[in-house]
Amino acid sequence: RRIAADLHPAILDHLGLRVAVEAYAREFQQRAGVEVNVIASGELALSSGQRLALYRIVQESLTNVARQARATTASIRLQMAASGLTLTISDDGSGFDLDQALPASFGLRSMQQRARSIGAALSIQTAPGQGTTIAVHLAFRRAAGAPRTL
Numbered sequence: 001r002r003i004a005a006d007l008h009p010a011i012l013d014h015l016g017l018r019v020a021v022e023a024y025a026r027e028f029q030q031r032a033g034v035e036v037n038v039i040a041s042g043e044l045a046l047s048s049g050q051r052l053a054l055y056r057i058v059q060e061s062l063t064n065v066a067r068q069a070r071a072t073t074a075s076i077r078l079q080m081a082a083s084g085l086t087l088t089i090s091d092d093g094s095g096f097d098l099d100q101a102l103p104a105s106f107g108l109r110s111m112q113q114r115a116r117s118i119g120a121a122l123s124i125q126t127a128p129g130q131g132t133t134i135a136v137h138l139a140f141r142r143a144a145g146a147p148r149t150l
Contacts, residue, residue: 009055017051018043018078021058025076032066034091035073042080044140053114054087054136057122060107061089061134069093069132084139095130 012020018040025036046054058076065071071093079086102108108124111134115122120138 012051012055013048016043017046017054020051020055021076021078024055024058025062028062028066032062034062034065034071036062037073037075038078039075040078040080044080044082044085046085047118050118050138053118053120054085054138057087057111057114057134057136058089060111064107064132065091065093068096071131082140084137086138087136088133089135090131090133092131095126095128095132097128098124098126 009020009024011023022038022040025038028034029036062074065074069091071091074089074091077086077088077090079088102124112122115136118138120136123135124132125135126132
């Protein structure tokens with residue numbers, strides 16, 4: 001039951017990405033003993049597929065923090081605006097050599113594929129001894145003739 005709930009939690013559809021990420025971060029903090037700070041601004045209507053892909057990227061990122069990073073703190077920043085969404089997950093862990101890790105890492109490749117599947121760009125910044133930052137940017141397209149929001 002827990003595995004099924006983790007794959008697609010009901011809270012994601014009922015209360016949105018922000019609340020689901022905050023709940024997951026609290027649960028992860030208790031389970032892994034890594035302090036997680038969540039900073040979220042704005043709220044936009046996302047499709048079910050977008051919410052799920054972004055949530056799964058958060059899950060995979062925090063899984064990597066617990067398994068490999070030896071981090072003491074992590075942060076999740078979720079910024080939503082009319083032009084798009086930026087999700088950033090950072091940790092103060094050990095970091096790694098991205099060129100060596102990427103070809104062998106199913107988790108990193110799956111995050112890239114999930115981001116691509118919703119039209120988002122994913123970037124990874126890391127180096128040995130420097131922690132890791134994963135950023136996802138999803139730009140929203142404005143319909144032709146639609147009023148511009150400022």
